[in-house]
Amino acid sequence: MALTIASREVDGVTVVDLSGRITLGEGSVQLREAIRDLIGKGQKSILLNMGDINYIDSSGLGELVSAFTTSKNQGAALKLLSLTKKVKDVLQLTKLYTVFDIYDDEASAIASYK
Amino acid sequence: MESVSEVEAAADKMAAEAGFDEDERFRLAMAVREAAVNAVLHGNDYDPSKRISASFENNGQSLIITIADEGRGLDPETLPDPLAPENLLRGTGRGIFLIRSFMDEVHFRQLHPGTELTLVKHLAPAQEKS
Numbered sequence: 531m532a533l534t535i536a537s538r539e540v541d542g543v544t545v546v547d548l549s550g551r552i553t554l555g556e557g558s559v560q561l562r563e564a565i566r567d568l569i570g571k572g573q574k575s576i577l578l579n580m581g582d583i584n585y586i587d588s589s590g591l592g593e594l595v596s597a598f599t600t601s602k603n604q605g606a607a608l609k610l611l612s613l614t615k616k617v618k619d620v621l622q623l624t625k626l627y628t629v630f631d632i633y634d635d636e637a638s639a640i641a642s643y644k
Numbered sequence: 645m646e647s648v649s650e651v652e653a654a655a656d657k658m659a660a661e662a663g664f665d666e667d668e669r670f671r672l673a674m675a676v677r678e679a680a681v682n683a684v685l686h687g688n689d690y691d692p693s694k695r696i697s698a699s700f701e702n703n704g705q706s707l708i709i710t711i712a713d714e715g716r717g718l719d720p721e722t723l724p725d726p727l728a729p730e731n732l733l734r735g736t737g738r739g740i741f742l743i744r745s746f747m748d749e750v751h752f753r754q755l756h757p758g759t760e761l762t763l764v765k766h767l768a769p770a771q772e773k774s
Contacts, residue, residue, distance in 0.1 A: 554681055555648075585670075588678055588742055592735035599733055616670055623745055624738055625727050 533557025535564050543575040543640050544568055545611075549582035552590030561590075565597040565608070574606045575643040579636070581612035586620055598630060607631075611639045648684060651698045652677040655709060658700050662707055663771045671746035672707070672765050678739040679711040679761045687713025687759055705772055706748075712760040720752050 533550040546564060551557055568576055578597075586594075594610075601608035609631040613621065621627040633639035655676035659669040680696060688694035694714040701708045724731050726738045744750050749764035 553677075554685070585674075587674060587681070588736075588738040589681070591738055595733055596735045616667075620742070624741070625732060629732060 533560050535560060537564075537568070540636070541640050541643075543577050543643050544573045545577045545579055545636070545640075547579045547582070551585040552583060552593060553585065553587040554589035558589045558593040561593050561597065565600065569601060569604045569606055576601060576606055576608045577611050577633075577636075577639050577643075578608065579611045580614065580617055582614075583617055584614055586617050591620065591624060591626060595626065595629070607643065609633065609639060609642065611636055647696060648677060648680040651680040651696075651711070654698070654700055658702065658707060658709075659765075662702055662767060664765075668765075675743045675746040675763055676709050676711070678743050679709075679763060682718075682739050682761075683711050683713035683715075683759075687715030687718065689715060702767075705767055707765045707767070709763045710760060711763070712755060712758055714755075714758045716757065717754050718752065718759045 533548060533552055533556060536547045538545050538547070546568070548561070552561055565576070578594075598608050611633050612635075613632060618627070621630070621632075631642065633642065652673050656669055656673040659672045664672065676698075680698065683696040684690065688696065696714075697710075697712045699710045720740060723740055724734075724737055726732070726734065726741045731737060740750075743761070743763065747763045748766045749762075751762040751764075753760040753762070
């Protein structure tokens with residue numbers, strides 16, 4: 531299943547609900563464009579809801595890292611919410627788990643931006 | 645990229661038939677996908693005139709998957725460590741690391757032109773065929 535992306539606002543935070551796969555040719559470009567679009571609109575608080583991401587490959591990992599560094603360079607904070615076991619395992623293996631600010635529940639994640 | 649998806653699906657089917665659980669199937673299919681992506685992208689440089697080949701074998705003790713490209717060749721010793729602090733925020737360079745992490749053995753062979761990767765996953769004793 532390809533990546534689907536939907537955004538919503540919660541207390542000034544843009545929550546990006548992602549569903550499907552973040553892989554080369556199946557989502558990494560869409561994710562890049564979605565983040566670029568949000569930052570271009572001046573969004574400073576971005577929360578990627580990964581609860582329905584069941585697969586990520588090295589290209590998808592690279593896209594997450596790029597989204598993180600692009601956001602940081604533009605003065606925005608990009609955080610991750612609700613990692614599935616598979617995604618969490620891959621982030622831990624690649625030591626990226628220590629790079630991102632990661633939350634298990636949305637309320638705590640939203641509160642962290644205040 | 646269709647060839648990558650086909651190779652990934654074949655690896656997943658092979659792992660399922662060999663009796664691997666869902667986590668192991670995911671790891672094996674992902675390693676094979678990464679190898680196929682590397683072959684298309686970094687090996688063949690997205691050149692449509694170049695092909696990748698894949699073979700799958702269950703010899704009763706291991707699953708052996710071979711992926712080959714027709715590119716310039718790859719020296720695995722020159723790849724930077726993606727876990728090094730200075731490389732952690734790089735956007736690329738994690739594919740071979742993931743392959744090595746998820747498989748029991750990974751072998752590189754230069755084909756002149758091209759690179760052949762052989763990925764090996766050992767079967768648990770209960771999975772082995774007599």
